[in-house]
Amino acid sequence: MDATVSRRQLLAASAGVGLFASACREATRSPTGIGDPFASDRVRLQHLLRRAAFGANRDDLTRYDGQSLEAVVEDLLAYDSVDDSELESKLDANAYDFERPVDMVAWWLTRMSHTRRPLQERMTFFWHGLLTSGLSKLAGDLRPLLVRQNEFLRSHALDTYDVILKGISRDAAMMLWLDMHTNTKEHPNENYARELMELFSLGIGNYSEEDVREAARAFTGWSLSREAGGYEFRSMQHDYGEKTLLGQTGTWDGDDVIDIILQQPAAEQYLAERLWTYFAYPEPEPEVVQPVAQALRSSGFSMREGLRSVLLSEAFYSPRSYRARVRAPVDLAVSVVRMLSLETDGRIVAQACHQMGQDLFSPPNVAGWPGGAAWLGTSTWFARVNATAAAVNGTGGRGATSIPQADPSTLLIEEPSTAEEAVDGLAALLVDGHLSEEVRSFLIEFALDGAPDWRSLGVEERAERLRGLLILLLASPEYQLA
Amino acid sequence: MISRRDFVKRGVALVTLGTAGAALPPVFKGAFAVRASDATADAPGRTLVIVQLAGGNDGLDTLVPYRDPVYQNLRPSLAVPESAVLPLDDEWGLHNSLASLRPLWDEGRLALVHAVGYPNPDYSHFKSMRIWQTGDPAGAVGDGWLGSYLDRLEAEEHDPFHGFNVGRSTPPELRSGGAPIPSVTDPSSYSLERLAPREAESRRRQTALLKLYEQFPKDTPYAALLETTAQDAVASSSVVQEAAGASTAADFPETPLGQGFQLLAQLIASGVNLRVAHVTLGGFDTHSGQVADHRALLQALGDALAAFYDEMRALGKERDVLTMTWSEFGRRVEENASGGTDHGAAGPLLLLGGAINGGFYGEPPALTDLTNGNLKYTVDFRSVYASVLEQWIGVPSEEILGGRFSQLNGLLT
Numbered sequence: 004m005d006a007t008v009s010r011r012q013l014l015a016a017s018a019g020v021g022l023f024a025s026a027c028r029e030a031t032r033s034p035t036g037i038g039d040p041f042a043s044d045r046v047r048l049q050h051l052l053r054r055a056a057f058g059a060n061r062d063d064l065t066r067y068d069g070q071s072l073e074a075v076v077e078d079l080l081a082y083d084s085v086d087d088s089e090l091e092s093k094l095d096a097n098a099y100d101f102e103r104p105v106d107m108v109a110w111w112l113t114r115m116s117h118t119r120r121p122l123q124e125r126m127t128f129f130w131h132g133l134l135t136s137g138l139s140k141l142a143g144d145l146r147p148l149l150v151r152q153n154e155f156l157r158s159h160a161l162d163t164y165d166v167i168l169k170g171i172s173r174d175a176a177m178m179l180w181l182d183m184h185t186n187t188k189e190h191p192n193e194n195y196a197r198e199l200m201e202l203f204s205l206g207i208g209n210y211s212e213e214d215v216r217e218a219a220r221a222f223t224g225w226s227l228s229r230e231a232g233g234y235e236f237r238s239m240q241h242d243y244g245e246k247t248l249l250g251q252t253g254t255w256d257g258d259d260v261i262d263i264i265l266q267q268p269a270a271e272q273y274l275a276e277r278l279w280t281y282f283a284y285p286e287p288e289p290e291v292v293q294p295v296a297q298a299l300r301s302s303g304f305s306m307r308e309g310l311r312s313v314l315l316s317e318a319f320y321s322p323r324s325y326r327a328r329v330r331a332p333v334d335l336a337v338s339v340v341r342m343l344s345l346e347t348d349g350r351i352v353a354q355a356c357h358q359m360g361q362d363l364f365s366p367p368n369v370a371g372w373p374g375g376a377a378w379l380g381t382s383t384w385f386a387r388v389n390a391t392a393a394a395v396n397g398t399g400g401r402g403a404t405s406i407p408q409a410d411p412s413t414l415l416i417e418e419p420s421t422a423e424e425a426v427d428g429l430a431a432l433l434v435d436g437h438l439s440e441e442v443r444s445f446l447i448e449f450a451l452d453g454a455p456d457w458r459s460l461g462v463e464e465r466a467e468r469l470r471g472l473l474i475l476l477l478a479s480p481e482y483q484l485a
Numbered sequence: 486m487i488s489r490r491d492f493v494k495r496g497v498a499l500v501t502l503g504t505a506g507a508a509l510p511p512v513f514k515g516a517f518a519v520r521a522s523d524a525t526a527d528a529p530g531r532t533l534v535i536v537q538l539a540g541g542n543d544g545l546d547t548l549v550p551y552r553d554p555v556y557q558n559l560r561p562s563l564a565v566p567e568s569a570v571l572p573l574d575d576e577w578g579l580h581n582s583l584a585s586l587r588p589l590w591d592e593g594r595l596a597l598v599h600a601v602g603y604p605n606p607d608y609s610h611f612k613s614m615r616i617w618q619t620g621d622p623a624g625a626v627g628d629g630w631l632g633s634y635l636d637r638l639e640a641e642e643h644d645p646f647h648g649f650n651v652g653r654s655t656p657p658e659l660r661s662g663g664a665p666i667p668s669v670t671d672p673s674s675y676s677l678e679r680l681a682p683r684e685a686e687s688r689r690r691q692t693a694l695l696k697l698y699e700q701f702p703k704d705t706p707y708a709a710l711l712e713t714t715a716q717d718a719v720a721s722s723s724v725v726q727e728a729a730g731a732s733t734a735a736d737f738p739e740t741p742l743g744q745g746f747q748l749l750a751q752l753i754a755s756g757v758n759l760r761v762a763h764v765t766l767g768g769f770d771t772h773s774g775q776v777a778d779h780r781a782l783l784q785a786l787g788d789a790l791a792a793f794y795d796e797m798r799a800l801g802k803e804r805d806v807l808t809m810t811w812s813e814f815g816r817r818v819e820e821n822a823s824g825g826t827d828h829g830a831a832g833p834l835l836l837l838g839g840a841i842n843g844g845f846y847g848e849p850p851a852l853t854d855l856t857n858g859n860l861k862y863t864v865d866f867r868s869v870y871a872s873v874l875e876q877w878i879g880v881p882s883e884e885i886l887g888g889r890f891s892q893l894n895g896l897l898t
Contacts, residue, residue, distance in 0.1 A: 198609075385675060
């Protein structure tokens with residue numbers, strides 16, 4: 004099976020995404036299930052933007068209208084040329100204090116919510132869940148180190164993996180998180196060496212305990228100092244002796260370890276699987292991962308090439324990929340902020356994410372957030388619905404910490420003239436128009452609530468019904484999945 | 486017997502009939518009414534409370550070999566002085582921050598199991614936790630060792646309160662294929678808030694939302710879990726909130742752990758059929774500054790456990806509730822250069838309850854016979870699990886644990 008040909012065929016079929024307004028009118032109406040979820044180009048676009056960005060609001064759909072998926076993917080990947088100065092000004096104006104965890108989180112959520120480079124933030128978020136570091140070991144003036152790490156991951160988000168690994172191995176927040184700064188010749192600390200191989204590059208089963216010990220020796224002397232402002236090599240603490248790592252013997256240091264690790268076929272396999280699991284679906288078939296691994300290998304571990312391979316893969320747009328992921332709290336919150344174009348400084352969003360069970364910069368452990376079913380608890384379900392309702396109904400109060408009542412009419416291209424148009428228009432935007440006929444009828448009935456027709460409702464009543472539909476769709480099971 | 490679908494449907498039906506509710510939307514009260522009346526037919530079962538000491542509890546600082554010169558030598562700055570130990574026998578004593586547990590030891594209601602662990606100990610928090618949570622030293626990703634039990638209960642009869650977690654998401658040891666459990670941090674926010682400014686419209690939206698979950702096609706991986714989560718959330722909300730409003734006889738500490746135990750006590754008092762509950766106390770990864778941090782942690786643990794036991798006794802339920810601690814590993818015998826200890830292996834485990842036959846279980850660890858500087862285990866953790874499953878819960882342990890393990894003899898009176 005030649006994946007490239009299949010991909011071409013797929014993309015050749017892409018004849019533009021169609022006007023959103025007409026898409027609203029032609030919203031899919033399948034009787035029970037949804038058959039092939041990717042029957043329309045618009046759904047492929049919405050799926051792509053849910054995974055590679057933070058969802059698609061009305062403006063996103065309008066902007067990409069008529070473009071092929073390939074063009075959209077290239078546009079997302081080419082974020083370096085996108086001017087994001089408006090976001091930077093907004094962040095400066097909000098004056099975040101990076102010694103306060105809530106401000107750190109609010110700062111990043113605001114980036115995600117208002118950036119014009121969503122793929123860069125998405126990828127930074129991916130790295131935060133893979134090359135984890137957390138606040139638990141950082142107090143006071145050490146906390147900004149984690150923001151510095153975040154900036155590193157952002158600026159190298161699609162770089163080659165050796166650059167990323169060599170950088171993160173010298174990153175102060177990472178070194179503190181995994182005790183690298185205490186790794187001395189006399190007392191090698193295996194913490195970083197172990198996680199480097201287990202979680203960051205090879206996966207369990209592709210290295211031995213002996214490899215962990217040898218790699219730890221190679222990283223001895225990699226330390227920190229306040230004078231240096233971070234990483235500092237202490238030659239007195241470094242073990243210059245011979246080490247044997249993954250079958251290769253030499254007087255290796257930490258960078259050599261990374262080079263040797265990335266020579267292993269297990270490395271591209273592992274990374275390809277992590278990318279696939281995050282962007283497409285968990286436990287992928289080997290034949291689906293293989294082209295991604297190949298793209299990484301042949302490009303010298305370019306993350307840009309690896310990601311492009313995922314996003315243009317046929318399997319990325321297969322039924323197995325559709326609604327296959329539970330939206331993480333951060334995903335859910337940011338998607339709602341972007342969908343409703345909410346203006347916030349992120350602090351209230353940080354609070355909502357906390358209630359839903361995800362605090363940026365505080366992953367539960369070195370393995371990051373487990374995701375999937377772990378997001379769905381009863382408490383966190385209440386938090387998801389309550390936060391959604393607050394985003395639509397408004398929070399009351401004034402100033403940067405409040406949210407005004409949403410005006411759903413701004414989500415629709417045209418003022419609906421029937422309850423059907425109201426339901427179909429919002430469903431097309433929020434849940435790909437993929438509602439069962441049963442649910443669609445139920446929502447139409449809900450919108451009318453006994454009124455003979457939509458036009459018989461007053462302006463205020465119509466706005467209230469639209470807000471009701473908006474909350475129901477944003478809190479729906481469909482929307483909890485991505 | 487009542488199926489999950491009937492259960493929720495009846496709840497929703499009451500809404501459409503217009504059952505009035507005061508503070509809470511009627512759909513919750515309806516669901517509760519159905520559950521409570523059905524539950525009365527059931528004899529209340531025994532409850533197992535799991536306390537996870539996350540981060541790796543230092544066993545030698547908990548159950549102290551206070552006269553062992555090896556201990557003094559390897560822990561020059563950390564060794565608990567004899568004056569700060571509550572001796573239980575000539576060799577072992579409790580850290581005095583656990584003083585609240587001393588009366589329970591004297592009454593014979595506290596069991597201390599020495600040196601619990603497993604072969605080839607793993608020093609990664611993540612992997613060792615997974616091993617304890619699944620009951621499988623291969624650490625395979627799978628159901629939790631208690632999740633399998635919850636699935637079994639679920640197959641017999643649906644009750645959202647078979648399991649309960651104080652926390653945000655289902656702990657892995659209680660995770661299963663088909664039985665999500667309520668996870669609660671703060672009872673006051675454990676409900677749907679108003680979904681509209683107008684009360685009537687808010688209720689209309691809440692009812693409609695549950696309908697969307699019920700009708701969501703079940704052909705995607707998380708669809709069934711979404712539906713049951715929403716339904717259990719709604720069905721458990723008013724029970725939890727009402728229970729949390731009741732006063733308690735015991736004085737629970739103001740710590741998060743104390744408040745968590747208070748909530749468990751209140752739920753048990755409310756009469757729900759709680760079989761397995763879970764609470765977590767984190768912060769045991771004491772690589773540095775251990776003396777003060779660990780003292781505070783043990784104080785919080787001992788005070789909460791004692792208050793919980795007192796409350797169970799006041800309810801006359803102390804023989805129906807068993808509390809068990811675990812931690813992913815103990816710590817290195819020799820202290821490190823930062824006034825702390827690094828990841829270790831075997832450690833003691835504590836079981837508490839009115840039906841417990843108190844005292845020591847298992848062989849004490851030898852501080853002179855270490856592996857990589859760590860204590861060797863003398864009791865396999867699966868022996869403790871097997872004892873709890875067979876003797877307390879009353880289910881066969883072989884299938885759940887993937888083998889037969891010797892049990893702690895006479896753990897219960």
